[in-house]
Amino acid sequence: MTWNPITLAPPPSLQAVHDELQGCRGAAPNELDASQNRLAAVNGAIPIASNPVAAAAAGVEALRIATIGLLQAGGHFLCLHPYIHPLGDRRGEYAYLTPQQTVTGMADKLADPQDVLSKNSLESVFLLLRGVDHDHFAAVLDAFCTLFPVTELMLAKRRAKWLATLEKDKLIRAVGPVHPSWHSHETRRHPRTVQLDQEMGGLLGMAEGYEQENTRPEAELNALIEKKRTHLQELDAAWTLVTDALRGDSGVGLALNGNMGSIRRQLKENTPPVEGYKLSALCCWIGSIDDVAFIREMVSL
Numbered sequence: 001m002t003w004n005p006i007t008l009a010p011p012p013s014l015q016a017v018h019d020e021l022q023g024c025r026g027a028a029p030n031e032l033d034a035s036q037n038r039l040a041a042v043n044g045a046i047p048i049a050s051n052p053v054a055a056a057a058a059g060v061e062a063l064r065i066a067t068i069g070l071l072q073a074g075g076h077f078l079c080l081h082p083y084i085h086p087l088g089d090r091r092g093e094y095a096y097l098t099p100q101q102t103v104t105g106m107a108d109k110l111a112d113p114q115d116v117l118s119k120n121s122l123e124s125v126f127l128l129l130r131g132v133d134h135d136h137f138a139a140v141l142d143a144f145c146t147l148f149p150v151t152e153l154m155l156a157k158r159r160a161k162w163l164a165t166l167e168k169d170k171l172i173r174a175v176g177p178v179h180p181s182w183h184s185h186e187t188r189r190h191p192r193t194v195q196l197d198q199e200m201g202g203l204l205g206m207a208e209g210y211e212q213e214n215t216r217p218e219a220e221l222n223a224l225i226e227k228k229r230t231h232l233q234e235l236d237a238a239w240t241l242v243t244d245a246l247r248g249d250s251g252v253g254l255a256l257n258g259n260m261g262s263i264r265r266q267l268k269e270n271t272p273p274v275e276g277y278k279l280s281a282l283c284c285w286i287g288s289i290d291d292v293a294f295i296r297e298m299v300s301l
Contacts, residue, residue: 014196017204024207070294075287076117079152080105082279083159094163099130099272099280106282110264117260117286124263124286125295129153129251130277135164137279144250148298156281246298255301 080102082088087105088097097105106126109115129144131137141157144150162169187193212220256266263286285295 010196014200017200021203021207024210025203028206028210069290073287073291073294075285075291077283077285078106078109079150079156079281079283080109081152081156081281083156093166094134096278097280098274099128099277099282100274102128102280102282103267103271106284107264107268110260110267118288121259122257122263122286123289123292123296124256124284125292125299125301126254126256126267127251127283127299128253128272129281130275131160131279132277133164134160134279138164140250141281143248147246147248147250150283153281153283160279253299253301255296 080087080097082095082097085097085105088095088101090096127144129137129140131140138157138160141153141160145154145157188197252272254267254270256263258266285292
């Protein structure tokens with residue numbers, strides 16, 4: 001066997017599929033013109049009954065606007081935890097931050113002159129999560145993030161889980177793979193293959209669309225009715241699933257209002273007592289009433 005020069009070209013098997021589809025592709029333009037003429041001939045000749053469900057959906061635009069206002073509000077968010085901020089105590093790889101230190105750090109942040117926040121009346125929601133050690137802290141963070149994932153808390157949870165097993169992990173002798181290593185091959189990892197797949201998919205989709213015209217309109221309407229019926233059931237199930245996932249107890253919260261100075265003073269007055277917790281994370285959502293309405297309702301404050 002010898003090494004031979006290679007020449008790249010579309011796979012013949014793929015070209016054969018393309019050629020097979022050209023009969024359908026070539027007949028399509030004339031049939032489209034004929035279909036348009038037939039449609040124009042019957043336009044307006046058949047009375048169409050209005051769907052009574054459409055009347056019940058008349059106020060959907062206002063409901064969508066209300067939903068957008070609730071879920072896409074602005075405001076500001078801040079999360080303090082032991083692992084990335086110069087607060088608390090550090091001992092080598094380990095970091096500790098008591099709830100009292102966290103509240104003090106948040107109060108100091110509210111007085112930071114570098115921050116440009118509104119000086120008008122504000123609403124704020126504070127969430128405090130506590131742990132006695134890194135393992136317990138990771139479990140507390142995981143319990144909350146299971147209900148309501150917050151990126152900063154998820155990163156803190158990952159760090160806490162790593163520190164919880166750090167001393168044991170130091171004794172693990174890792175065995176690395178032998179490189180280069182085999183890996184599974186996916187043809188679509190090559191951009192050119194993706195382009196071929198997309199273009200062939202378009203041609204196949206065109207042919208499949210015409211093939212579906214072999215189905216009688218009554219069968220299509222029945223299939224559509226069943227699809228809508230299934231969709232209604234899926235909507236109910238999905239809503240139940242997401243609302244059930246938001247139910248649970250985790251952490252302690254505080255809702256404060258006023259200007260920045262007033263909120264800072266109230267926060268310091270509500271510094272939690274010493275209870276043996278060595279780790280904590282404090283989240284703060286602050287803004288107008290509309291900005292924090294969703295968070296405040298979600299945590300029942």
